[in-house]
Amino acid sequence: xxxPQTTLEGTLTFTGTVRLDGHFSGNIESDEGTIIxxxxxxxxxxxxxxxxxxxxxxxxxxxxxDRIELRPPARVYGDLNAPVVLIDEGVVFDGKCxxxxxxxxxx
Numbered sequence: 001x002x003x004p005q006t007t008l009e010g011t012l013t014f015t016g017t018v019r020l021d022g023h024f025s026g027n028i029e030s031d032e033g034t035i036i037x038x039x040x041x042x043x044x045x046x047x048x049x050x051x052x053x054x055x056x057x058x059x060x061x062x063x064x065x066d067r068i069e070l071r072p073p074a075r076v077y078g079d080l081n082a083p084v085v086l087i088d089e090g091v092v093f094d095g096k097c098x099x100x101x102x103x104x105x106x107x
Contacts, residue, residue, distance in 0.1 A: 037052070
């Protein structure tokens with residue numbers, strides 16, 4: 001948990017779930033993790049995670065292996081790439097979106 005009065009810069013690598021409500025710049029990476037960007041958060045980073053839920057501001061690309069959810073009053077300036085992308089009414093989104101399903105293994 002990164003509180004609203006916190007400013008952090010660098011690379012954030014984690015497992016499990018991380019909630020950001022402060023200011024972060026750099027890179028965010030997690031193979032299996034979930035990132036939650038709170039309404040007051042300002043994130044200037046490329047994000048690569050399993051699942052991303054955004055209600056705050058993100059400036060950077062978001063890649064997720066499972067899903068990306070943008071909930072009001074989210075403001076996202078960057079590209080989205082995930083098998084499932086949900087963008088609720090009231091969200092500001094400026095970028096490209098790719099929502100290709102996971103490849104199915106044939107055997």
